[in-house]
Amino acid sequence: MAExxxxxxxxxxxxxxxxxxxxxxxxxxxxPTLADRVVALNTATTKVVVMVAVxxxxxxxxxxxxxxxxxxxxxxxxxxxxxxxxxxxx
Amino acid sequence: xxxxxxxxxxLFIMLFGALGLVRFPDVYTRLHATxxxxxxxxxxxxxxxxxxxxAPLLIRLKxxxxxxxxxxxxxxxxxxxxxxxxxxxxxxxVVVDMYGGGNP
Numbered sequence: 001m002a003e004x005x006x007x008x009x010x011x012x013x014x015x016x017x018x019x020x021x022x023x024x025x026x027x028x029x030x031x032p033t034l035a036d037r038v039v040a041l042n043t044a045t046t047k048v049v050v051m052v053a054v055x056x057x058x059x060x061x062x063x064x065x066x067x068x069x070x071x072x073x074x075x076x077x078x079x080x081x082x083x084x085x086x087x088x089x090x
Numbered sequence: 091x092x093x094x095x096x097x098x099x100x101l102f103i104m105l106f107g108a109l110g111l112v113r114f115p116d117v118y119t120r121l122h123a124t125x126x127x128x129x130x131x132x133x134x135x136x137x138x139x140x141x142x143x144x145a146p147l148l149i150r151l152k153x154x155x156x157x158x159x160x161x162x163x164x165x166x167x168x169x170x171x172x173x174x175x176x177x178x179x180x181x182x183x184v185v186v187d188m189y190g191g192g193n194p
Contacts, residue, residue, distance in 0.1 A: 062149050083174040
C-alpha cells in the first residue's frame with residue numbers, strides 16, 4: 001500500500017486510462033486499413049497492462065503484476081504474428 | 091512528491107498518444123505518435139508506482155522489470171508492424187519515401 005493521497009489519485013488514474021483506451025478503440029472500430037487496427041490494438045493492450053499494474057497497488061493484490069507481465073508477453077507474440085500476416089497474407 | 095509528477099507526466103503523455111492515434115492521417119504517422127508516447131507514458135507510470143509503493147524489494151523490482159519489458163517489446167512491435175504494412179502495399183502519404191528507394 002502506498003500513502004493515502006496517492007491511492008486516491010491512483011483510482012482516478014485508472015479511470016483516466018479507461019477513457020484513453022475508449023478514445024483508442026475508435027480507431028479499432030473505424031480504422032480504414034488492417035494496419036490501423038493492429039496499431040490501435042497494441043496501444044490499447046499496453047494501456048491495459050498499465051491499468052492492471054495500477055490496480056495491483058490500489059487493491060493491494062500484488063499477484064496481479066504477474067498477470068500484467070504475462071499479458072505483455074502475449075501481446076508481443078501476438079503482435080509479431082499479426083505483423084507477419086500483414087507481410088505475406090492477403 | 092516525485093511520484094505525483096511522474097504519474098501526471100505519464101497520464102498526459104498517454105492522452106496525447108491517444109489523440110495522435112485518432113487525428114493523424116496515415117498508418118506510419120499514427121505509429122510514430124503512439125509508439126513513443128505509449129512507451130514513455132507506461133514507463134513513467136510504472137516508475138512512479140515502484141517509487142511510491144510500500145512493499146518488499148522484490149515487488150518494486152517487479153515494477154521495474156515490467157517497465158524494462160515494455161521498453162524492450164513496444165519498439166520491436168512498432169518496427170514489425172511498420173515493416174509489415176509497407177510490405178503489404180500501404181503507401182505513406184508523404185512526398186519523400188526513402189524506404190522505397192524512389193528518391194535521389
